[in-house]
Amino acid sequence: MSKASKRVLVTGGAGFIGSHSVEQLLASGYNVCVLDNLSTGKLTNLPHHDGLTFIKGDVCDLQAVKDAMQGASYCLHLAAQVSVVRSVEDPSSSAQQNILGCINVMQAAHEAGVNKLVYASSAAVYGNPRHLPIAETSTVCPLSPYGLEKWVDEQYAALFHTLYGLPSLGLRYFNVFGPRQDPKSPYAGVISKFFDCLIRKTSPTVFGDGRQTRDFIFVKDVARANIAALTSSHQGVCNVATGNRVDLLALLSLLHGVTGNYLPAVHLPSRDEDIRDSQGDTQRSRAWLDIQPQWTLNEGLKALYTATSETHAA
Template identity: 40%
Template sequence: MKQSILITGGAGFIGSNLCEYFLTKGYKVTCLDNFSTGHLHNITPFLNNPNFKLIEGDIRNIIDCQEAVSGATFILHQAALGSVPRSINDPITTNDVNVSGFLNMLVAARDAKVKRFVYAASSSTYGDSEELPKREDIIGKPLSPYAITKYVNELYADIFSKTYGIETIGLRYFNVFGRRQDPNGAYAAVIPLFVKKLMKLESPIINGDGNNSRDFTYINNVIQMNELAMLTNNKEAINTVYNTAFGDRTTLNDLMTSLKKYLSEFDPQISTIETIYGPNRSGDIPHSLASIEKARKLLHYNPQFSMQQGLQEAVAWYWNNLEK
């Protein structure tokens, strides 16, 4: 019998990539999404797959959660309202989705006796900690409502593991990018936003002086981490959290240089576009770099895509799939 995976937020950027990957591996996949930030076009290719089921529902509704977890062996919980600026503008909705919705999913998973609950945690949990590289056991104070919600997720998961015996693993994502990441909307992530601007021959805006750095992590590395977390039989590896990253950092200025280089292979004009610099964003941390030693040791994580390799693939995908 095929094992069944519930992927919440399965119509989103990361979720749809997980749906696609595990369908190709022969799993039965259920996608739960309310399409507030996900898109039907991300999962349209799977709709006729007999192993794929779509439930249009909301994690804030416990009934939807209970329906979605029915029969699931594993849960890969991706559903959340991302974006630090969004959480600053609307902390109540961010909390409702990311905390109350997360708790609903944990309760539904507990009651359905799901084998393992793997969830998207966040590097924002490191907050004002200045230590580099970031190690899982040392965090600072959160710098945004979003960061608070993602830290609360870790606390809830830990309590549910200890109190109810649910196996949980949190993956602290570091600036994930790649195919299907949405360049549109007020809270688009930096790479697709820059790509869209450059493809339109418009000047991208960098917040700050461009020397802020991030551990940009290609989607394929994130898929690998989800699979390892889901399937590990190492007892020491469960009921904890892991950095999910490549383990290298890139400044925004260097990112812009690379994007212009790769995109100018499609349109030479792009290499001449000037960059505009704006004010720093509230809630942003200056530097982010992950230690991935814990994941290497306990999960045998071995990321296959460097930032540059991922960027080349992502740029080609955007060139072929975005309206110019």
């Protein structure tokens, strides 16, 4: 069967990671159906393309998910309540979307007989790591309802495989950055927040000494990992990271170079919920997905700067 006749259902496809994944799926010749409730996603994130259909709907609505899943060969499940803070404030609503919504997708994928379900997990499942880089075999110890929800999803995926033979791969994304991540959201990643400050010529805020480290991966590399995972024969969970880490002050210095705006950070006390260091082990992703990141941090920051400047100019 050619890719053109293969349909992929992308839940949350109008969001940040989703829209980049949709673009790459279409460019690879797949037909794509997006199911999204547009709570944080935007229709303007999606391209106009004959191979793309959009359904406004919620993953908490099982019938809507079943309808959207019809005829799908693969499913990429990205729809979620993505805010760690909100999951702490309202754990019940967060669990409904992130656990029950995910179970709906698994049930519909199983009933439709999809070849593979790829779903978004998160490095948040690890909590504070004991060793770096963090391998998939490391202890799981989520620090928030959000991290726990992602881990519960992984357990359901394993059970659906055992009970019903549903093939799945859960991708534990590290810190994803790139165009279309909304900096105005209070939950946006640190890069889009720093970027927004420098472009508006205000000083970025750093919590603590700024020496905390993160593994930042460019969104187009994450989209490639998503697509590779759809046709991977492996079952289980897999990190999606670069294997590098950079501290926030070094990141800010790179951003100074990219934007030409040299505004120093304002330091506030560190926050209890922030982990100190994060760096993903990429051995499994290289072996299972046969890919490695193509974008360096600086290249990704430059691409983000170009895309942001174009948006501001438009």
